[in-house]
Amino acid sequence: MNSLPDNRGPSRRQVISRAAAVVGAGTVSVLLPQVARAQSSKVRVGLMLPYTGTYAQLGVAIENGVRMAIAEKGGKLGGREIEWFKVDDESDPSKGVENANKLVQRDKVDVLIGTVHSGVQMGILKVSRESGVLNIIPNAGVMAATRSLCAPNVFRASFSNNQPTLALGKPMVDRGLKKAVWISWKYAAGDDALGGFKESYTQAGGTIIKELSLPFPNVEFQALLTEIAALKPDAVACFFAGAGAAKFMKDYAAAGLKDKIPLWGSGFLTEGTLEAAGPASEGVMTTLHYADSLDTPRNKKFRAAYAQQFKLQPDVYAVQGYDSGQLLVIGADAVKGDLANRAALYKAMEAVVVDSPRGKWTMSRAHNPIQDIYLRVVEKGDNKVVGIAAKALADSGAGCKMT
Amino acid sequence: MPTTAERSAVFYGFSSHLDDLVDFANFLIQLLNGVQYGLLLFMLAAGLTLIFGIMGVVNLAHGSFYMLGAYLAWSLSSHLGSFAAALVVGTALSVVFGLVLERVLFRHFYRRDHLDQVLLTLGLIYVFEESRSLLWGDDVHGVPIPPLLRGSLALTDTLSYPFYRLFTMAVCVALALGLYLLISKTRLGMKIRAGAFNRDMTEALGVNIKLIHAVVFALGVALAAVAGMIAAPLSSVYPNMGSPVLIMCFVVVVIGGIGSVRGALIAALLVGLVDTFGQVLLPQIASMLVYMLMAAVLLWKPEGLFRS
Numbered sequence: 001m002n003s004l005p006d007n008r009g010p011s012r013r014q015v016i017s018r019a020a021a022v023v024g025a026g027t028v029s030v031l032l033p034q035v036a037r038a039q040s041s042k043v044r045v046g047l048m049l050p051y052t053g054t055y056a057q058l059g060v061a062i063e064n065g066v067r068m069a070i071a072e073k074g075g076k077l078g079g080r081e082i083e084w085f086k087v088d089d090e091s092d093p094s095k096g097v098e099n100a101n102k103l104v105q106r107d108k109v110d111v112l113i114g115t116v117h118s119g120v121q122m123g124i125l126k127v128s129r130e131s132g133v134l135n136i137i138p139n140a141g142v143m144a145a146t147r148s149l150c151a152p153n154v155f156r157a158s159f160s161n162n163q164p165t166l167a168l169g170k171p172m173v174d175r176g177l178k179k180a181v182w183i184s185w186k187y188a189a190g191d192d193a194l195g196g197f198k199e200s201y202t203q204a205g206g207t208i209i210k211e212l213s214l215p216f217p218n219v220e221f222q223a224l225l226t227e228i229a230a231l232k233p234d235a236v237a238c239f240f241a242g243a244g245a246a247k248f249m250k251d252y253a254a255a256g257l258k259d260k261i262p263l264w265g266s267g268f269l270t271e272g273t274l275e276a277a278g279p280a281s282e283g284v285m286t287t288l289h290y291a292d293s294l295d296t297p298r299n300k301k302f303r304a305a306y307a308q309q310f311k312l313q314p315d316v317y318a319v320q321g322y323d324s325g326q327l328l329v330i331g332a333d334a335v336k337g338d339l340a341n342r343a344a345l346y347k348a349m350e351a352v353v354v355d356s357p358r359g360k361w362t363m364s365r366a367h368n369p370i371q372d373i374y375l376r377v378v379e380k381g382d383n384k385v386v387g388i389a390a391k392a393l394a395d396s397g398a399g400c401k402m403t
Numbered sequence: 404m405p406t407t408a409e410r411s412a413v414f415y416g417f418s419s420h421l422d423d424l425v426d427f428a429n430f431l432i433q434l435l436n437g438v439q440y441g442l443l444l445f446m447l448a449a450g451l452t453l454i455f456g457i458m459g460v461v462n463l464a465h466g467s468f469y470m471l472g473a474y475l476a477w478s479l480s481s482h483l484g485s486f487a488a489a490l491v492v493g494t495a496l497s498v499v500f501g502l503v504l505e506r507v508l509f510r511h512f513y514r515r516d517h518l519d520q521v522l523l524t525l526g527l528i529y530v531f532e533e534s535r536s537l538l539w540g541d542d543v544h545g546v547p548i549p550p551l552l553r554g555s556l557a558l559t560d561t562l563s564y565p566f567y568r569l570f571t572m573a574v575c576v577a578l579a580l581g582l583y584l585l586i587s588k589t590r591l592g593m594k595i596r597a598g599a600f601n602r603d604m605t606e607a608l609g610v611n612i613k614l615i616h617a618v619v620f621a622l623g624v625a626l627a628a629v630a631g632m633i634a635a636p637l638s639s640v641y642p643n644m645g646s647p648v649l650i651m652c653f654v655v656v657v658i659g660g661i662g663s664v665r666g667a668l669i670a671a672l673l674v675g676l677v678d679t680f681g682q683v684l685l686p687q688i689a690s691m692l693v694y695m696l697m698a699a700v701l702l703w704k705p706e707g708l709f710r711s
Contacts, residue, residue: 243543
């Protein structure tokens, strides 16, 4: 580096002292004494969800679902009014602990509902395990939450990352697809999904001939698609979500693989991505704990009510939010609104049978849903339910010790 | 319906010679994939290394120009209804953008400390990201491949190479050639080189060095933006897309030798090939390979492959 003599800019010492002044100004506000609050008779419900960034729509769908479930039961929790507190977590893991503390320390919430992003969830887990505040997880599938880091006050109303793919292996082998290539992003959720697929596929008698991955959120699939074409497997199994998923299906079709090698995946591949993927998604097979087209009276009623209330079509995230709300209502009713009675509260929440739009589900010992996983196929831009891929599927909860 | 495996068994089973051909075709395609990625990186790294080599500016906001190009391609092609028109208008806009940016901000930083430049350009990343968010929102967008360039060149029954990727390679090669001719064969190129070598003496000889700098800066911005435009249909258009690209760019510049355009070309191709074959042959450590390559080169040649 050829550094030119510097005689105009501030000296290094000036830069450092100015920076220190700025940082100092920021910390003073944190150290101000807390203003003591009068005990309110309201239940304090905290929502920590993404309201900006890639997952903003998921945050909105979840909040809609939570509010709808509580409103259906009279808008109260065990007879008490509700005071809402909201924090935008921006899906930023580096701010996870700080944002969770805003709700727990500053707002003194009785329950924290959140979040979507698994990395941010780790921050929430740290705070809820230390403070003992009830945490209901409306989406994040991070395995640790209901395995090694499980806790009596942490309940999941969504899924664990390996659940959809634990149901993927058998239907593939049943259709004679015995040699598969796996492809996903190389990050926690992708690895967890691979774990589920590996377990179910090898148990059913299939062989994974190659595991391909690319760094998250890279969407340049060309080299890997070339490799798939060369390997000629019976099928490809994958985990992708969001915009990257739409692009993967499009690139898969563009590479001429769509009609030669069937594409299977964890159901997030085809959630909210069908419009963007267009005809490239036709015929893609996936497994998930819900499908928009699920033909049950419960689901139809839910969808009609949600659409009428929010002028939006609900999706799997809205269902998970709705079930988080239902779970809270059941727990609060059981203790007549006295959320401080933790033993009775957790007991009630552990014993739930949630009457969900996805079908009835129960709580595993590690506080993860035991639920049916559906096999779906994309037909004319819709996930059509073919059947049940796995009945009452539970994650093992290995390594979970409730203390 | 026979499975793919059965069909290929019928097709290839009787001949190992054909098998070798398929393997070769596959290898060839991966080679093309690597070269294509490398050429795209070169377009970005060339601008970065030019701006550094000639004006001595460390520009961390270079990835933002790539993002700007991608968003321009998306926005213009949906408004104008033609990808070709979007390319032309987008290039013109990015040149103007580069000239304005140079005049308003960068001009005052040429003789400043590198730390000041880093602070300025780091701040610019945030400014560009927020502006992008206000102007174009935070959604992910796809840019359709223009109809003329759809489809692919079939090499065997299952292996083919998309025409659009061939097109991106052609554009990069043409620009690299143009850049080479400009710098080494024209009067302007001579003045650019002289200015980089000794700014004050060049100015004393009556060369308008301010204009030269403005042109070089705008050229660097335009190269990055054009790379973003032609990459848009391949990689889609999304927030923060400039950051990973910027890191790769710096890797290329460091491997190639700071300020050397030729070094950037060799290094970019090397990085492209290592990354592509790494993804296929060593998927477990693919994301680290490029950095391992960088470390290895720097151990061997601390200044990079070619010093300017």
